[in-house]
Amino acid sequence: xxxxxxxxxxxxxxxxxxxxxxxxxxxxxxxxxxxxxxxxxxxxxxxxxxxxxxxxxxxxxxxxxxxxxx
Amino acid sequence: xxxxxxxxxxxxxxxxxxxxxxxxxxxxxxxxxxxxxxxxxxxxxxxxxxxxxxxxxxxxxxxxxxxxxxxxxxxxxxxxxxxxxxxxxxxxxxxxxxxxxxxxxxxxxxxxxxxxxxxxxxxxxxxxxxxxxxxxxxxxxxxxxxxxxxxxxxxxxxxxxxxxxxxxxxxxxxxxxxxxxxxxxxxxxxxxxxxxxxxxxxxxxxxxxxxxxxxxxxxxxxxxxxxxxxxxxxxxxxxxxxxxxxxxxxxxxxxxxxxxxxxxxxxxxxxxxxxxxxxxxxxxxxxxxxxxxxxxxxxxxxxxxxxxxxxxxxxxxxxxxxxxxxxxxxxxxxxxxxxxxxxxxxxxxxxxxxxxxxxxxxxxxxxxxxxxxxxxxxxxxxxxxxxxxxxxxxxxxxxxxxxxxxxxxxxxxxxxxxxxxxxxxxxxxxxxxxxxxxxxxxxxxxxxxxxxxxxxxxxxxxxxxxxxxxxxxxxxxxxxxxxxxxxxxxxxxxxxxxxxxxxxxxxxxxxxxxxxxxxxxxxxxxxxxxxxxxxxxxxxxxxxxxxxxxxxxxxxxxxxxxxxxxxxxxxxxx
Numbered sequence: 234x235x236x237x238x239x240x241x242x243x244x245x246x247x248x249x250x251x252x253x254x255x256x257x258x259x260x261x262x263x264x265x266x267x268x269x270x271x272x273x274x275x276x277x278x279x280x281x282x283x284x285x286x287x288x289x290x291x292x293x294x295x296x297x298x299x300x301x302x303x
Numbered sequence: 304x305x306x307x308x309x310x311x312x313x314x315x316x317x318x319x320x321x322x323x324x325x326x327x328x329x330x331x332x333x334x335x336x337x338x339x340x341x342x343x344x345x346x347x348x349x350x351x352x353x354x355x356x357x358x359x360x361x362x363x364x365x366x367x368x369x370x371x372x373x374x375x376x377x378x379x380x381x382x383x384x385x386x387x388x389x390x391x392x393x394x395x396x397x398x399x400x401x402x403x404x405x406x407x408x409x410x411x412x413x414x415x416x417x418x419x420x421x422x423x424x425x426x427x428x429x430x431x432x433x434x435x436x437x438x439x440x441x442x443x444x445x446x447x448x449x450x451x452x453x454x455x456x457x458x459x460x461x462x463x464x465x466x467x468x469x470x471x472x473x474x475x476x477x478x479x480x481x482x483x484x485x486x487x488x489x490x491x492x493x494x495x496x497x498x499x500x501x502x503x504x505x506x507x508x509x510x511x512x513x514x515x516x517x518x519x520x521x522x523x524x525x526x527x528x529x530x531x532x533x534x535x536x537x538x539x540x541x542x543x544x545x546x547x548x549x550x551x552x553x554x555x556x557x558x559x560x561x562x563x564x565x566x567x568x569x570x571x572x573x574x575x576x577x578x579x580x581x582x583x584x585x586x587x588x589x590x591x592x593x594x595x596x597x598x599x600x601x602x603x604x605x606x607x608x609x610x611x612x613x614x615x616x617x618x619x620x621x622x623x624x625x626x627x628x629x630x631x632x633x634x635x636x637x638x639x640x641x642x643x644x645x646x647x648x649x650x651x652x653x654x655x656x657x658x659x660x661x662x663x664x665x666x667x668x669x670x671x672x673x674x675x676x677x678x679x680x681x682x683x684x685x686x687x688x689x690x691x692x693x694x695x696x697x698x699x700x701x702x703x704x705x706x707x708x709x710x711x712x713x714x715x716x717x718x719x720x721x722x723x724x725x726x727x728x729x730x731x732x733x734x735x736x737x738x739x740x741x742x743x744x745x746x747x748x749x750x751x752x753x754x755x756x757x758x759x760x761x762x763x764x765x766x767x768x769x770x771x772x773x774x775x776x777x778x779x780x781x782x783x784x785x786x787x788x789x790x791x792x793x794x795x796x797x798x799x800x801x802x803x804x805x806x807x808x809x810x811x812x813x814x815x816x817x818x819x820x821x822x823x824x825x826x827x828x829x830x831x832x833x834x835x836x837x838x839x840x841x842x843x844x845x846x847x848x849x850x851x852x853x854x855x856x857x858x859x860x861x862x863x864x865x866x867x868x869x870x871x872x873x874x875x876x877x
Contacts, residue, residue, distance in 0.1 A: 237681070237735070238669050239702050239717065249706050255714060256697070257706040263671060268712025282698035289697035292491065293473070 238263075245275035248284060253294035256285055317494040318475055319387040321501075321536035323348065329512060329538050336562070337543040340377045344538070346451040347381060353449040354385035361441070363416055365390025368477060370414035371522075372396040372405070372423055375543050378443055379522060380531065382418050391415075392474035394489070397523040398423040399546075399830055404487065406433060408479050411489055411694060416441050477694055478525045480632045489694030490525075496635040497528060499687040501536055503659040507640060508598060508626070512538030514565045515595070517558075519544045519573070521830050525632045526603055530568055539566075549573075550828075552580035556592065563595040567623075570603040571610070572826060572834045575763055578614045579785075585617060596623035602630055602637060604833050605653040605731050609753055610763070611643065620645050629655035629731060633703065633716050635688035638662055639729060653731040653749075655722065662686035664729060665715065666722055671708055677725060679732050682718040685709065689716050741768065742778055744814040751817065754810040755782055758803060760794065762787045765826065766817060767836055769843075782807075782817035783839050785825065794822040821846060 238244070238260050245261040249269040259265065261275040273284055322344075325334075330345035342350070363369060369386045371393050373379040386393045394412045396405055398419075405427050409417070418441045424432055432440070475494045479487040516534035518541055520526040534541035542562045548554040556577060559567070569577065584592050606627050614625070621644075630637040641656025658664040666680030667673060674680035685707050692700030707715040721732035733747065748766040755764035763785040768777030784803070786794045793799070800820045807816045827838035 237717065237719075238671070239705060248701070251706070251712040251714075253712070255704075256701040257704065257714065258698075258702045259706055264708075266706045266708040266711075268710075269706045278702075282702070285697040285701050289701065292692040292697065292700055294691075 247271045247274040325538040350381045351384035355388035363389045367391040367415045369416045370394040372419040395523040491691040514539040529636045552576040556580045565597045571606045598624045682720045683715040779818040781819040
């Protein structure tokens, strides 16, 4: 896995979010995929991890959260 | 399937809802059996319902996590269904796991309830149970007794999944998997993901209520999810395999015959051992072993197609069907499907076919671009079976389930596995993080194993890098071999070993030649039925540390291996 760009500690990452309020880290050097927005960053991978651990507490997609609330 | 649509309840979107549909359609059919115990669909439902009511009375709510630590038994299935009927999800804990792993699962999932037996807890914690569990234990031997045939206790209306806004109320289970590094992580899988899997595979497998499935695997390994729910959502019988029979291919073969099993799920390692047992029984009795098998499904590790020829010597192609399925816990058991045939079998790599309906497989390079046919890329999976994420690991979830450049707003799971496309077919190429490098050369262990297995004296070969004493990166390879005929003690003679080495030299490049050859009577397997590499290395270390005479070394090795095989359930290297 050391070859994967997602594990590369030497580059900066964005934190992306989709309309389901799911997060993804994203290498800053790559174009942002359709349907995702930059929510935070660019910053180090470590900082992304810390931010996510502190802020993303409910991993369920929002659609599922809303369905259960009805 | 039309019966499902006309069924009065509309609970086909949950696993227990699908099970309850079968209870209504065929209440008196046997649902589950273990040794001399069995329960009909109706009886299983009555028991599960009674226990779910007991759990609800203890405050269990939808969205809660309930740990289940039970040994193989009919009770195990009763309590899994009971948990789901409350709207909670189950967190399976194999009672054979070491205490530190059990505690890790409990600490991470913080279950509101822990279903077990006192005896099993005493095995895990001879002194004292963790204080965290004290108020939460639900010992099934102390639970109120239920008369399975008492109509008053029966459930005429199916349980309804409640719709309170608790976190994770759509979760079905959390299964902990070991990565190559770090602590086991809890993969959160919802009902809809498993339903998607079942709906994708059932039409291809053409399974129905006449089938008999085995529960061969530990219920803490996700292969079991497929075994349990593949059977119980289709009105089939789930035959729970006793732990001893999972360790002995001869005993398991006897069970397949006695129980007339029709659908068998196996790791390739376990299936090669079963094939050898079939071969032995044939040699001893002179008769073909009559089995009821319709389909055998491989999963859990890479399949070496060459090894299936030994099976096809005894059974015709297609009877039973042999199916290879590649999968990952994070994408709900299975991802791909391939029906195997002899024409495919002259291939050293592991063909895994194509993605299941509802899933897409992308092979990508490090810039996340699709690779060309014939080029190796990492497997990324998108679609309906993607897990929700890792329990309490937001960072890890966001770095393994990543934004998809191919489907608007969707996620991709990056597997860490390598594959290539060839003629519209996926071929598995090993783990991205386990590619062997020996003295700077990239090594594919499967090639060496195939070469060794082409020697008539060798039935099976597993190649592992030899650890260096100073902890530096490995510089040579060890071949662990199983003999075709002669006992392994004879095979470990100098003459045989040098003959094997010459055989390897005649077929392989120099940097591929193993430096050591060790014959064993069988391979140690992990609790999940995969080859236990750590146990193999222990055997080898025992051998290299042993003192003088060859006989002494072999005696030691044999006792060590026997012990390892007994203990292998306690190991977890998945």
